[in-house]
Amino acid sequence: MKSKFSLVIIASLCLTTLMTFLGCKNPTEKNTQKLEVASQNDPLKITATIGMVGDVLRNIVGDHGNVDILIGQGIDPHLYKASRGDVVSLMEADIIFYNGTLLEGQMGDTLVKVSTSGKPVYAVTDNLQNQENYLLTDEENHYDPHVWMDVQGWMSATEVMVDALSKLDPKNASTYTSNAEKYKSELSKLDTYAKESIATIPETQRFLVTAHDAFGYMGRAYGLDVRGIQGLSTESEAGVRDIEELIDFLVQQKIPSVFIETSIAAKNIKALIEGAKAKNLEVSIGGELFSDAMGAAGSYEGTYIGMIDHNITTITRALGGQAPEKGMNGLLSLSH
Amino acid sequence: MEWYNLDTWIVITGALCASACAIPGCFLVLRQMSMMGDAISHAVLPGLAIAFMITGSRSSLSMFVGAAVVGVLTALFSQWISQFGKVDRGASMGIVFTSLFALGLILIVQASNHVELDASCVLYGALELTPLDLWHWEFLGLSFKAPRAACVLTMILVINITVIGIFYKEFKISSFDPALAKTLGIHSGLIHYLLMTMVAITTVAAFEAVGSIIVIAMLVVPAATAYLLTENLVIMMFVSVFFSIAAAILGHISAILVPSWFGLNSTSSSAMIAVMAGCLFLIAWIFAPKQGLLQNYFIKSKSHNKAR
Numbered sequence: 001m002k003s004k005f006s007l008v009i010i011a012s013l014c015l016t017t018l019m020t021f022l023g024c025k026n027p028t029e030k031n032t033q034k035l036e037v038a039s040q041n042d043p044l045k046i047t048a049t050i051g052m053v054g055d056v057l058r059n060i061v062g063d064h065g066n067v068d069i070l071i072g073q074g075i076d077p078h079l080y081k082a083s084r085g086d087v088v089s090l091m092e093a094d095i096i097f098y099n100g101t102l103l104e105g106q107m108g109d110t111l112v113k114v115s116t117s118g119k120p121v122y123a124v125t126d127n128l129q130n131q132e133n134y135l136l137t138d139e140e141n142h143y144d145p146h147v148w149m150d151v152q153g154w155m156s157a158t159e160v161m162v163d164a165l166s167k168l169d170p171k172n173a174s175t176y177t178s179n180a181e182k183y184k185s186e187l188s189k190l191d192t193y194a195k196e197s198i199a200t201i202p203e204t205q206r207f208l209v210t211a212h213d214a215f216g217y218m219g220r221a222y223g224l225d226v227r228g229i230q231g232l233s234t235e236s237e238a239g240v241r242d243i244e245e246l247i248d249f250l251v252q253q254k255i256p257s258v259f260i261e262t263s264i265a266a267k268n269i270k271a272l273i274e275g276a277k278a279k280n281l282e283v284s285i286g287g288e289l290f291s292d293a294m295g296a297a298g299s300y301e302g303t304y305i306g307m308i309d310h311n312i313t314t315i316t317r318a319l320g321g322q323a324p325e326k327g328m329n330g331l332l333s334l335s336h
Numbered sequence: 337m338e339w340y341n342l343d344t345w346i347v348i349t350g351a352l353c354a355s356a357c358a359i360p361g362c363f364l365v366l367r368q369m370s371m372m373g374d375a376i377s378h379a380v381l382p383g384l385a386i387a388f389m390i391t392g393s394r395s396s397l398s399m400f401v402g403a404a405v406v407g408v409l410t411a412l413f414s415q416w417i418s419q420f421g422k423v424d425r426g427a428s429m430g431i432v433f434t435s436l437f438a439l440g441l442i443l444i445v446q447a448s449n450h451v452e453l454d455a456s457c458v459l460y461g462a463l464e465l466t467p468l469d470l471w472h473w474e475f476l477g478l479s480f481k482a483p484r485a486a487c488v489l490t491m492i493l494v495i496n497i498t499v500i501g502i503f504y505k506e507f508k509i510s511s512f513d514p515a516l517a518k519t520l521g522i523h524s525g526l527i528h529y530l531l532m533t534m535v536a537i538t539t540v541a542a543f544e545a546v547g548s549i550i551v552i553a554m555l556v557v558p559a560a561t562a563y564l565l566t567e568n569l570v571i572m573m574f575v576s577v578f579f580s581i582a583a584a585i586l587g588h589i590s591a592i593l594v595p596s597w598f599g600l601n602s603t604s605s606s607a608m609i610a611v612m613a614g615c616l617f618l619i620a621w622i623f624a625p626k627q628g629l630l631q632n633y634f635i636k637s638k639s640h641n642k643a644r
Contacts, residue, residue, distance in 0.1 A: 081462070082462070082464060082465055083464060083601055083602055083603075084342070084343075084346070084464045084591070084592065084602040084605065085601055085602060086464075087342055087464050087465060087467065087468060088340055088342055090468065091340070091341070091342055091467075091468070110465050110468050110469070113468055113469040113470075114468050117470055
């Protein structure tokens with residue numbers, strides 16, 4: 001018996017050393033195979049986690065690449081879980097883009113692992129993360145990942161994408177750069193539209209109350225006081241106290257409208273409206289905003305510009321400002 | 337249906353996971369303590385959380401140590417409570433593992449505010465994601481690449497087989513006849529805790545792939561299926577491993593195929609593997625030669641005829 005036990009101890013010690021040895025050996029050599037794929041004439045296979053990233057990529061690459069988006073319409077990226085199909089897409093991709101700043105929850109970890117195998121993987125918020133004082137944080141020092149809400153922030157993200165694509169596919173780099181310049185000029189038009197529209201809202205009514213804290217950057221860029229029921233991530237449930245504090249805030253500021261989000265159930269916002277009603281304040285739903293996911297693929301709201309246009313136009317009109325009914329480009333459907 | 341490299345790895349990882357679980361699972365089933373697997377797989381959670389808090393890393397080694405310690409403690413505590421507290425074994429197990437699991441949950445939620453140690457990842461696992469996390473190594477000039485989860489599970493499988501191989505006689509006698517084991521001078525208690533340690537370590541290795549809930553199915557179901565078909569311990573272990581592999585293959589294929597019949601995307605493979613293990617058990621139960629449903633029916637009707 002005794003000798004058997006010591007045998008086991010020796011055997012397990014050997015295995016542990018083997019395990020640690022294997023665990024420590026990380027690959028350092030980068031895989032150059034992928035670059036050869038890009039130099040052929042096949043369109044690049046590009047995978048993006050969220051639609052906002054994927055749409056910008058489509059505008060940059062044009063016919064030179066196919067963009068696959070993992071987290072589609074109406075899906076909440078905070079709670080998203082990768083399926084087999086998504087993993088296939090990640091493994092087949094020549095290059096992968098994600099938002100970063102922990103938006104993608106579990107996925108972020110996995111993507112970092114993918115990148116250690118030599119595949120180019122980029123967080124589009126890379127530049128912003130290096131920029132001092134750009135990223136917002138909550139009281140627990142989590143980054144606010146919803147950078148796309150500020151059009152200028154997303155222009156910086158566009159630059160990350162162009163640089164990465166040009167590095168992978170130098171032959172078409174000039175096309176990418178010129179496409180991106182064109183797209184960025186549209187974005188700066190959108191930025192101006194947003195600034196001008198929000199400025200028409202009476203100053204005492206510039207309050208944006210939504211289901212979760214997704215609009216911090218929009219608030220900072222365009223001058224809105226932003227409140228959300230849930231925190232930065234929808235993973236944590238809203239507490240009764242959060243809702244009650246917000247109701248008091250609504251009553252105090254006499255806020256006319258609150259907003260629901262397409263990727264989040266409306267129950268908390270409804271509770272908010274009921275609560276305000278009990279305190280004799282009629283609050284209406286100002287409309288549905290696209291916070292973490294864009295509209296239906298193929299529609300104007302299913303593009304990044306359309307999504308922001310929709311949000312800005314809906315907010316402006318609901319809070320008593322002036323904005324054209326069909327938005328900046330006259331392309332919005334009238335459901336808002 | 338398209339078959340990728342990825343699918344091969346998912347099946348291999350699933351099969352390794354189920355096989356590594358099936359071997360200690362056989363002894364759990366034989367000792368009529370299947371739910372000890374449930375208890376330990378949940379109770380190791382605080383061990384994981386504490387190991388993570390102390391070392392600050394999710395490296396496998398510290399996790400294994402933490403899990404093994406708490407796994408043995410679970411077995412110890414439930415033994416004590418049932419001995420000294422005069423409650424039956426099931427109840428004492430229920431007290432210990434729910435309390436420990438709850439403690440682990442509190443620790444994880446607390447820790448996850450500062451770092452990413454995700455409760456849902458521990459509970460459900462992510463078999464589909466395991467092929468993305470590769471280990472590279474070189475051996476005799478050849479370079480290998482394999483998912484980390486598959487490597488870890490292979491080691492656990494080897495450890496489990498080795499331990500059972502070395503202590504086969506002791507395990508067998510103390511499982512079937514504790515009284516005889518005592519007269520032969522076999523320390524049943526040590527064997528018991530050795531088995532509990534094996535279960536704890538296996539569960540931790542399986543966490544990442546299939547989560548702490550599906551792992552119970554892998555511990556118990558293939559072993560129970562094998563027990564229906566044979567009464568020979570060695571054959572039982574082989575049969576349970578066979579059913580584990582079959583469940584992994586069938587499970588992953590049906591996880592891809594079945595939802596596609598309804599126009600949906602592929603579903604969770606680990607859950608489907610557990611469902612398939614259940615189906616295999618059902619089939620074995622109906623057709624088993626000695627204790628099967630059909631066999632019983634025929635024996636009954638035969639004896640009925642004879643009586644007439």
